[in-house]
Amino acid sequence: MNTKLLLSLCLTAITVTSYAQVPTLTSANVAPSVHDTFITVVAEESLVTSTGAIGASAYWDFSGLVKKDIADSVSVGYVSWATDAPGYVSGSGATHAVVTPTPPVSNFYIVSPAKLSQTGLYKSMTEFAAYSDPVDVLQFPFTYGGTFTDAYAGVIGFLGTTATEAGTIQTTADGWGTLVLPPAPPSTTNRTFTGTLRVYSYQLFRDSANIFGTPIVQTDTIRSYTWYQPGYHSALLTITTVSGPMLYQRVVSYARKQTANHAAVPELSGVDATLKVYPNPAKSCLYISFSAPLNERARISLLDVLGREVSVISDGEVNGDVSATCNTSSLPKGQYFVRVQSAAGSVTRAVEIQ
Numbered sequence: 001m002n003t004k005l006l007l008s009l010c011l012t013a014i015t016v017t018s019y020a021q022v023p024t025l026t027s028a029n030v031a032p033s034v035h036d037t038f039i040t041v042v043a044e045e046s047l048v049t050s051t052g053a054i055g056a057s058a059y060w061d062f063s064g065l066v067k068k069d070i071a072d073s074v075s076v077g078y079v080s081w082a083t084d085a086p087g088y089v090s091g092s093g094a095t096h097a098v099v100t101p102t103p104p105v106s107n108f109y110i111v112s113p114a115k116l117s118q119t120g121l122y123k124s125m126t127e128f129a130a131y132s133d134p135v136d137v138l139q140f141p142f143t144y145g146g147t148f149t150d151a152y153a154g155v156i157g158f159l160g161t162t163a164t165e166a167g168t169i170q171t172t173a174d175g176w177g178t179l180v181l182p183p184a185p186p187s188t189t190n191r192t193f194t195g196t197l198r199v200y201s202y203q204l205f206r207d208s209a210n211i212f213g214t215p216i217v218q219t220d221t222i223r224s225y226t227w228y229q230p231g232y233h234s235a236l237l238t239i240t241t242v243s244g245p246m247l248y249q250r251v252v253s254y255a256r257k258q259t260a261n262h263a264a265v266p267e268l269s270g271v272d273a274t275l276k277v278y279p280n281p282a283k284s285c286l287y288i289s290f291s292a293p294l295n296e297r298a299r300i301s302l303l304d305v306l307g308r309e310v311s312v313i314s315d316g317e318v319n320g321d322v323s324a325t326c327n328t329s330s331l332p333k334g335q336y337f338v339r340v341q342s343a344a345g346s347v348t349r350a351v352e353i354q
Helices: 002-006 270-274
Strands: 037-041 054-061 074-081 096-100 107-110 115-122 128-139 147-158 159-181 190-212 216-229 235-244 245-259 276-278 287-304 309-327 332-341 345-353
Touching: 037 345, 054 190, 074 332, 074 345, 107 270, 128 159, 159 235, 270 287, 309 332
Parallel strands: 054 159
Antiparallel strands: 037 074, 037 245, 074 096, 096 107, 107 115, 115 128, 128 147, 147 159, 159 190, 190 216, 216 235, 235 245, 276 287, 287 309, 287 332, 332 345
């Protein structure tokens, strides 16, 4: 069912970290971390003709991927506490949420030292998933040759129809090595990640619904290849194929950029490295500061969780050190984003207004 494709592909990529040994994933080095923000690119799936080699010291070159020609092919997301995210369900056990404001989707997870499990997702009152038995995405520690099987069950909603869902997921770390991804603009240099672990998962699940009094049962499969690197708290590349009697769809997405609050990710250059948004949370006033190239035009704006522009804080030429102020006293409480746009790209920070 298409609802499965709403699962967040919280992809991250910035620089290269070298590992002289087989990588091992742990909760501390790969699970979602609150206040992380990231940019994800949905790529043209027809360009992926192979998922690459299995085994040790593999080399995976996906530098030829290009952005898919759809409006939401590049999205900015963030990680929050589950209770702060749109669609949170009390009692679900979720601790963290990965939220993509445009299009608006919240993916909910339980993060623990032993595993990363998904408890559901929320797009709207009619498009959602709530797992009474969560899906184990990763079990820790996880390294090359590791494998596990997990059963899950829950309720999903899609286009006004509610169905029960049950399935199993079989997950294996089938390779490790070097991954090459396209450049992150404005750079034109491909990005190379050493010490990456490829994780293959196979899901077999059954949806059961009652459509106008007629029982409908549909069995589908999901095959996913996901590349991780310890120190990046999400995936670098994901290739997912969903297939069934009435459905076949492939989604390919890769990391463009991550800004993180944990020490494992190096500091970024330019606006990314200098952008400060404070206080956070804010009550009556929000301050923004950063350093920009001389004679650069920049637009500073405040967005809501749906990605809509609430306020244009500043729009014009900037030179060197930049500071701006936003009056937030009249805004509803909740999660917002400060976005800085320039010719070099877009940088976003999550902020809470109380």
